[in-house]
Amino acid sequence: MEKKVLISARDNGGALSVLPVVRALEGDPRFVVTIVASGVASTLFQREGLTVNHVSFGDFDNIDAAHDLIVCAKELIETYRPDAILTGLSGPTAGIDEALIISASDVIPTFSVQDYWGDVNLTFGKGAGHYFVIDDLAEEITKLQVANSSVSKVGSVKHTSYHSIDPKTLKGRFRRTNGFEEDTFLVCLIGQPLWHLKGYRRTLEEALSAIANIPGAVAVYLPHPAEPKMAELPRWLPCVEPTKQILEVVVDSDVLCAVNSSVIADAVAYAAAKKQLFAVGAYMLWDGEIMQWLEETTGMDFVPLARTGCAITVGSNEQFSAFLMSARNEVHRERLFSAITENNLCAAGAEVRIVDILWSKLSG
Structure with a gap:
């Protein structure tokens, strides 16, 4: 029946x-x-x-x-x-x-x-x-x-379609659209509608300052759909136009940074599905107000993907520069990929x- x-x-x-x-x-x-x-x-x-x-x-x-x-x-x-x-x-x-x-x-x-x-x-x-x-x-x-x-x-049920998406069809699109060379060390800050928190602005300002001191690194800011229009965002943000296919950003970025965005989970899931590490995911959790927001919204004082070793939590703005340098290290990337493979999110x-x-x- x-x-x-x-x-x-x-x-x-x-x-x-x-x-x-x-x-x-x-x-x-x-x-x-x-x-x-x-x-x-x-x-x-x-x-x-x-x-x-x-x-x-x-x-x-x-x-x-x-x-x-x-x-x-x-x-x-x-x-x-x-x-x-x-x-x-x-x-x-x-x-x-x-x-x-x-x-x-x-x-x-x-x-x-x-x-x-x-x-x-x-x-x-x-x-x-x-x-x-x-x-x-x-x-x-x-x-x-x-x-x-x-x-x-x-x-992860919502990521099951990732197995059928070929990264070759995505590679280079995001960089070409925004004028970045293939060898540019691209650090993408994933936007969130958190401008009501002063700690969000502080986090972005400190992150951009650290990125500016990394040789060869270029920062971009990918606005969230729920954020104000790009013209209304602070002019010091290196904004790029949002893309309908977030995996274009995942495949073309070297590092993805966010407070707690699902885009990092997308990156981890795609790496698990394709058995290949693309962008390294990092959570910028060094501001007290941001930590309070995280606990209030998730009931946890940690991010699960960082707890399982599939992404990185950066606990201070001083550590952020060191993290950016290590993100290029193959040993560091291999350790992350091993955790992603073991967890098999996708x-x-x-x-x-x-x-x-x-x-x-x-x-x-």
């Missing part, structure tokens, strides 16, 4: 994490899929040619304010009568994903796909019954937060493993 799966997401990260699973389930005659989405996730799914039930609710920071959203979630469950609910994960507030989970009332199995280590949204007081996580560290952190939920390590077939686990759970 076919199993009906109700899938939801509400932002880009959540949608990208469940999209490969949607494709795998739609191609499997054992399942019938219904998609519910809000916000930009609706647009992303529609752009992929998928039928979406759009939910016009925003985000909430407590369940008492979300009465109408909960009613909507219960109505969706009553209408579609799913055998399982599968959600993406977004935060720090709650929305349709969390409303569906709490409305399932332990009667319908609930599953969530993580795209960040240990991410469990408990804003409405209840997590999913089962989490699909990236790696061993994600499994460890998740179990500490939701002891009553089960956890399966499957790899293990092929993550979505297939999720489908198999869903079937096992629902048909047993």
